[in-house]
Amino acid sequence: EPEVTQTPSHQVTQMGQEVILRCVPISNHLYFYWYRQILGQKVEFLVSFYNNEISEKSEIFDDQFSVERPDGSNFTLKIRSTKLEDSAMYFCASGTGRMTEAFFGQGTRLTVV
Amino acid sequence: GESVGLHLPTLSVQEGDNSIINCAYSNSASDYFIWYKQESGKGPQFIIDIRSNMDKRQGQRVTVLLNKTVKHLSLQIAATQPGDSAVYFCAEIRSNAGNMLTFGGGTRLMVKP
Structure with missing residues (x-):
């Protein structure tokens, strides 16, 4: 069964460092997303990406964040200068179209120290 | 305020x-x-x-x-099994908000053997 894969599963970084979280969405999907979940809290939307551009972003997704689809298979989230409060699980998701379910990866646990 | 929310944080069933x-x-x-199910350490399913x-x-x-009159959504699980133990989230997409999923706070379902 096709699935969204994310690497690494756990990333520890020092405050102020840049991190890149990687995702391989399901191959025939066209819509890509990043969500995050701070420990014990609900899942929060960060950004959606379609047709090689950002289609929506939340207030969380400020200038420190960027996304890229560098080739036909990868979808990355970059945090330029990490803060302690960026510590969370980051989930990549993909979907086939508007108003359809999003399939989530297993997540990357980001710990900023 | 939050658009999507849950009545109970924990539900324990036999x-x-x-x-x-x-x-x-x-x-x-x-x-x-x-409706998404999230097991410990995994992405929403x-x-x-x-x-x-x-x-x-x-x-x-x-x-x-779905009861649109009172804006209420429920998930019924028949013959609950231990493998159903997880946190359950409802999520919505609004017609005026693109493809962004807004998640509720989650209910933890605990199944007692």
Whole structure:
């Protein structure tokens, strides 16, 4: 069964460092997303990406964040200068179209120290 | 305030009983709803969805009911099994908000053997 894969599963970084979280969405999907979940809290939307551009972003997704689809298979989230409060699980998701379910990866646990 | 929310944070049921998890939403523009299951350390897993032009949808052992009059959504799990133990989130997509999923706060379902 096709699935969204994310690497690494756990990333520890020092405050102020840049991190890149990687995702391989399901191959025939066209819509890509990043969500995050701070420990014990609900899942929060960060950004959606379609047709090689950002289609929506939340207030969380400020200038420190960027996304890229560098080739036909990868979808990355970059945090330029990490803060302690960026510590969370980051989930990549993909979907086939508007108003359809999003399939989530297993997540990357980001710990900023 | 939060558009999508849950009535109970924890639900404990006996194995074999039916479970009902509830969710309230406040935005009339919400026209697509999804229930996700999240096991510890994993990403949200799609369970079932429903569009606003429906009031009931059934899957394998699960049923989602939508009451648009009172803006209420429920997930019914028949013959609950230990493997159903997880946190359940309802999520919505609003017709005026692209493809962004807005998640509720989650209900933890605990199944007692």
